[in-house]
Amino acid sequence: MVAHSGVCDGLETVLRRPNGGSTSSSSASGGSGGGVAAKHALKKGTWTAAEDAILMEYVRKNGEGNWNALQKNTSLARCGKSCRLRWTNHLRPNLKKGSFTQEEERLILHLHAQLGNKWARMAAQLPGRTDNEIKNFWNTRIKRRIRQGLPLYLTGITVEKSPASSPVQPQLQSQPQPQSIGPAAIRGWPPLPIPNRTISPLPIPNSLTNLHSMTILSPKELVPNSHHDLNNSSFPGFSTTPQTSPLISPTSSSFQFSPFNFNQGLQRTTQWPGTVYDTFVKPVELPSNQLFLSPPVKKSVFQAKPELETNPGVSIPKSSRIEQPETLLESNESLQKYGDLLNLQDEFSLKPADAWEISACSNNSYPETSPGMKNQVKEENEYGNDEISKLLQSISTPSDISEGFNLLVGNITMPPLDLGSGVVVTEDSLGLDMQQIASIFQADPGYIDVNRQATWDNLPRMC
DNA sequence: AATATAAGCAACCGCATGGTG
DNA sequence: TCACCATGCGGTTGCTTATAT
Numbered sequence: 001m002v003a004h005s006g007v008c009d010g011l012e013t014v015l016r017r018p019n020g021g022s023t024s025s026s027s028a029s030g031g032s033g034g035g036v037a038a039k040h041a042l043k044k045g046t047w048t049a050a051e052d053a054i055l056m057e058y059v060r061k062n063g064e065g066n067w068n069a070l071q072k073n074t075s076l077a078r079c080g081k082s083c084r085l086r087w088t089n090h091l092r093p094n095l096k097k098g099s100f101t102q103e104e105e106r107l108i109l110h111l112h113a114q115l116g117n118k119w120a121r122m123a124a125q126l127p128g129r130t131d132n133e134i135k136n137f138w139n140t141r142i143k144r145r146i147r148q149g150l151p152l153y154l155t156g157i158t159v160e161k162s163p164a165s166s167p168v169q170p171q172l173q174s175q176p177q178p179q180s181i182g183p184a185a186i187r188g189w190p191p192l193p194i195p196n197r198t199i200s201p202l203p204i205p206n207s208l209t210n211l212h213s214m215t216i217l218s219p220k221e222l223v224p225n226s227h228h229d230l231n232n233s234s235f236p237g238f239s240t241t242p243q244t245s246p247l248i249s250p251t252s253s254s255f256q257f258s259p260f261n262f263n264q265g266l267q268r269t270t271q272w273p274g275t276v277y278d279t280f281v282k283p284v285e286l287p288s289n290q291l292f293l294s295p296p297v298k299k300s301v302f303q304a305k306p307e308l309e310t311n312p313g314v315s316i317p318k319s320s321r322i323e324q325p326e327t328l329l330e331s332n333e334s335l336q337k338y339g340d341l342l343n344l345q346d347e348f349s350l351k352p353a354d355a356w357e358i359s360a361c362s363n364n365s366y367p368e369t370s371p372g373m374k375n376q377v378k379e380e381n382e383y384g385n386d387e388i389s390k391l392l393q394s395i396s397t398p399s400d401i402s403e404g405f406n407l408l409v410g411n412i413t414m415p416p417l418d419l420g421s422g423v424v425v426t427e428d429s430l431g432l433d434m435q436q437i438a439s440i441f442q443a444d445p446g447y448i449d450v451n452r453q454a455t456w457d458n459l460p461r462m463c
Numbered sequence: 464a465a466t467a468t469a470a471g472c473a474a475c476c477g478c479a480t481g482g483t484g
Numbered sequence: 485t486c487a488c489c490a491t492g493c494g495g496t497t498g499c500t501t502a503t504a505t
Binding site for chain 2: 088139
């Protein structure tokens with residue numbers, strides 16, 4: 001289907017800046033005066049109280065939806081899209097205003113670790129909050145914290161390093177040590193935004209005979225364990241409506257991927273925020289060189305997003321703010337292998353709803369940026385990522401992965417995060433962090449699409 | 464006090480998806 | 485099957501406000 005423009009697009013608009021200035025986007029309606037042309041003169045910019053009143057009155061009478069009719073049936077010169085956004089983000093009842101609470105921030109962190117940049121889905125778990133709010137929150141506070149080497153978590157979640165340090169811990173200690181460190185930060189989160197790239201699946205190899213028992217937990221295979229079901233739980237400060245997290249919904253498109261689990265049969269999986277699933281682990285036949293392909297171990301480093309905005313000395317066109325490492329992805333043999341893996345969908349008839357996000361890793365160096373930028377990015381990413389980077393460089397087999405993960409997280413202790421009402425996020429339930437590491441090797445047997453795109457969004461932050 | 468810079472936020476834009484005729 | 489429409493989502497922009505120099 002051909003993508004089309006949004007409702008506002010293509011219509012004559014009047015862009016009115018908050019300072020009062022306005023620009024007409026086209027001369028088509030200008031000068032014709034009144035009539036149809038006037039109807040097409042859509043206003044942009046900040047909403048006024050009068051406009052809000054019109055919008056609220058319309059919704060009160062007609063309910064939500066049919067936003068374009070609003071523009072036709074009222075004097076409001078706003079496109080439907082704009083109306084919907086205004087209503088959703090500012091006018092609808094029960095909106096929570098003000099700063100995020102610590103609990104909300106924690107929840108966002110957990111959700112983001114699970115979902116990535118799925119703001120709307122995250123907002124669904126935060127009553128009264130909008131996707132835009134969450135997105136802004138993440139893009140400002142969180143990114144700033146990461147850039148500054150501050151902990152993602154404010155308080156309450158503390159990572160304690162055991163006396164028995166892992167071999168890579170000295171790397172961490174060379175950096176400023178925050179009082180509390182989120183495990184996600186240590187383990188290379190958030191992911192990098194990367195440009196989209198189409199992955200062309202490779203032909204399915206005929207010789208899928210070399211077995212690796214790979215855990216695929218499709219939503220349909222997730223059976224909530226009744227005595228752990230959270231349907232009757234609620235989070236403090238949130239709606240008393242039973243929270244049905246997409247993370248735990250069997251119908252959700254999000255589910256646990258446990259690449260380190262090579263067993264078969266019924267297994268128990270604890271998922272945030274505390275639900276336990278009895279899961280049938282489907283054995284998957286994979287050629288050993290496909291799923292857990294040993295990447296070019298030599299310099300298997302991951303690309304860090306250049307934080308160009310922090311380097312004012314670098315002037316880069318807006319369109320290429322983030323260097324697009326297309327070429328390096330194209331040349332990445334591992335990625336092609338992942339493409340092979342994608343074809344497994346056919347093998348197991350998994351549904352798009354079961355899709356995993358694809359992430360790709362690269363073994364190339366930074367995009368062309370200034371040396372200073374490289375250093376900065378390097379420094380920013382050394383903190384908390386070197387251990388993973390080093391770990392991954394040594395990975396060559398599934399057992400390596402498993403052992404490596406244990407090595408990595410075995411020395412990190414995270415106290416349970418009490419969300420109240422008996423909901424406690426334990427370290428076990430933070431399988432999400434495993435996901436981040438797992439994502440490096442991620443593939444999507446659940447959904448194959450020749451236009452399948454991988455994004456940097458899912459790429460762990462590595463250097 | 465003036466200016467520069469950073470942070471916060473609202474709104475827009477492009478694209479994707481699903482429904483309908 | 486196709487085109488069109490409505491809606492939703494995520495990324496980005498640019499203005500306002502806060503903070504630093």
